[in-house]
Amino acid sequence: MPFLRGSLGFERFAVTGFEANQFGEEHIEILSKFAAGQFETDASDNVQVGFLGGDHLFDQDFDLDKNLINNALHCSVRIDTNVIPSAIRAAWLQVELSGRLKDSETGFLSKAEKKEAKEAVEQKCEVEAASGRYRKMQTVPFLWDIDHSQLYFGGSQGNASGHCLGLLERAFEVEFSHIGAGAIAHDWAVEAECFGELDDLVPADFVSGGTQSPHVWTNEFSQAPDFLGNEFLMWLWWTTETKTDTIAMPDESDAVVMFAKTLALDCPKGETGKEVISAESPVQLPEAMEAIRSGKLPRKAGMTIISDGRQFDLVLQAESFGIGGAKIHLEEGEEFEDEDRIDAIRLLSDTTDQLFYAFLQRRVSDDWSQDLNEMNRWLGVSQVIAKVA
Incomplete structure (x- = not known):
């Protein structure tokens, strides 16, 4: 299974x-x-x-x-x-029309004859579909x-x-x-009694240190703040690179996080396009830093997470919080029953949620402006702008 x-x-x-x-x-x-x-x-x-x-x-x-x-x-x-594939349906119609045109004394088909051809094709489609082919x-x-x-x-x-x-x-x-990220944030805010603070959030601009308009990939029919998923990956990247790879989580446990294998970034304004980086540690490559310095945001990231003694390799999609390619590491000689597998899946989901909660606590607090300023200095954008000027 x-x-x-x-x-x-x-x-x-x-x-x-x-x-x-x-x-x-x-x-x-x-x-x-x-x-x-x-x-x-x-x-x-x-x-x-x-x-x-x-x-x-x-x-x-x-x-x-x-x-x-x-x-x-x-x-x-x-x-x-x-x-029936549309190409086959179209081909059958052309064959039917050609055959009727050959038999036409006028050299063209009337509206009624074209309708008969279409009805003949529909009957043929029903027969072919019934065959299960x-x-x-x-x-x-x-x-x-x-x-x-x-x-x-x-x-x-x-x-x-x-x-x-x-x-x-x-x-x-x-x-x-x-x-998704927005739904998780909403439920967390209700539980933490800070929904008003969450509702006031707008997308952050990590390059300028200010705010920006909604991301081009935002679902216009949804009010969920899914942009927080992109900011979470950005914050996690900055935290593991400049502070620690061990993240304290609200449930008083901690998890070790390392970015690995793949990183997909995109421009939230739709101006500079997408970039996918594959490497053992993609965040260490200069092109990764150049991408976020140009304003791109992470939309998908491969990572290794160690939680409660269990190691997971996975790819996390920022907005949907979907998990792909997740591998559960086992100790040598460890017996792993189906029940253990279900518990590991629950642990993986709970850990990614708890890591997100840790970010959300910072995001709605007065400490966020300090984090944003530090990320701006980490990116070195102000220095780069000064040199250009």
Whole structure:
């Protein structure tokens, strides 16, 4: 099963409306009722979605002993599409029109004849689709952690997540909301009783030491301050480079953080483009510093995190807080059961959240102006500007 083997990649969603405090046989029956291939959907786009037991593409067997691990439900969703490719559909139409044109006595086709050609193609599409020749199957794993009311979705936001969450909402009568940087910050601020301070925040300009307009990649339909994810990576970079790689977290634990392997940066104004740096320690390279001196911000960063004696290698996406390519390191000879794997996933999520909380505490406090000034000096922008002038 994907969450139990190999590297990890997931986005998180908050679950609301689920009243049970543990999974039982009634939930296994729901999975079976909505199993892949067991029912027809009324989707107009020829998409069918159903649950899988998680072992393989045709696994329709569900069982508490198999699918419930450490009070977390582990399954997959299969998305079947049966759509004739547009290029083939267009080619069939041209063939149909050409054939009718040859038989035309006038040398051209009337509006009615063109309509008949299109209807003939539609019939052909229905026949070909029924044959299953163009059916494609995609599987996406998920882990529903009932203790934390969270769903770990083994993919990124998009059509796949929409189909998966739609199925879960219909089957279990629950609702999901994405857990991105802005949502995490919002929940933290409510708990810390400083929502007003968070609500007043605007994107920081690390080059000038002031503020700037919303980032070009901001979702215009969302009020969530996802820009804090970019600032978090910037702050973490500065902290580990100039102060310490051991970050004290609000839960009174600490984590060691090291940037590694990959770093993706982008211009928040959309002026100077994107840059991706791959190296053992990308933040050490001069082009990385030049990028942030020019105003770029980190949007994705590879890092190694050591928390509670456990080491993780991962890539963190700033705005969505999605995790990719995560590897859980084991000690030599360590026995690692499925329950331990689930605990490690929880530890990884909790640690990234706690690191973010540590940043948020600084961000809403009076200490932020000091941090921003120190980052400005670290970048050396004022000196560079003075030389140019």
